[in-house]
Amino acid sequence: MFQALPYEGNRSEQFVAVLEQLKALIHDEPSSIANLANASALLNSFLPDINWVGFYLYDGQELVLGPFQGLPACIRIPLNRGVCGTAAGERRTIVVDDVHEFPGHIACDAASNSEIVVPLIKNGELFGVLDIDSPLKGRFDHEERQFLEQFAAIISKSL
Template sequence: MAFNIDSYNNLDFDAKTQVFLKDLEEYLSKETDIIANLANTSAFISAFFENVNWSGFYLLKENQLVLGPFCGMPATTRIAIGKGVCGTAFEKNEILVVDNVCEFPGHIACDVRSKSEVVIPLVKDGKKYGVLDIDSGVYSRFSKEDVEILKKVLEILYKYTDLENLK
């Protein structure tokens, strides 16, 4: 299956969202490999969301978050639980939307262009596996609507990806 970014052209936001989620599900449903599905999920997020300069995963390994598949510039490879936006979201098990990363205590800067960030813990059946991390070069980039779409993205990912095999 070849991805066609032009399929998103000339669609209103709701229609574009539906095509995006349908395409993502079609891709993930044909693959069982965790790394492949995480990589394609990162790529789909980067293709769908405007003004995003980094999207990817940090995965729980040896009691720290370790860089997983992503789209963007090189990134910090290991994050301690409770440190930075990713480590804090993971520790608190809550979604964090940061409108200005420079104002977040202990923010870990990977790409100096990043101004805002959203981090969603990866939690399936009550077990934490890591986080989805998305950065933007625009302040206050991430809305509640974006978070709801990203939750749907993770529902699709969980449906087709056995996160237990990360260990």
């Protein structure tokens, strides 16, 4: 059973605590969908100032909406289109301080102003992306990027 914990200490210590919670949540669970659902719920409860967090899964042709927390979202995203499609196509993390300045941005929620997308790679293959939106411009910094890349790596191992 999951126990909500107060996140104490400095930010780095809090990130470590969340990564440990993630490992405990997905330990021995074979269902990718269940693991992704719990992972999105964990991030939604931990990260302040976000309005959407979830996963898009690669079906061999495009990204398809997976487990998430937030308002209903775009269902399909072509590779190399928008922030999610670009991160998936280039297989690299993309941080956008102002989504309105990102060429080809796909606006699923008008309240979103910044975004981070981290690819999920397993055995060298694209599985999907972790996508997080915020109503604040410049919401995601380098330290949080590193944390979310570690988070995505743990998730990728469970897939």
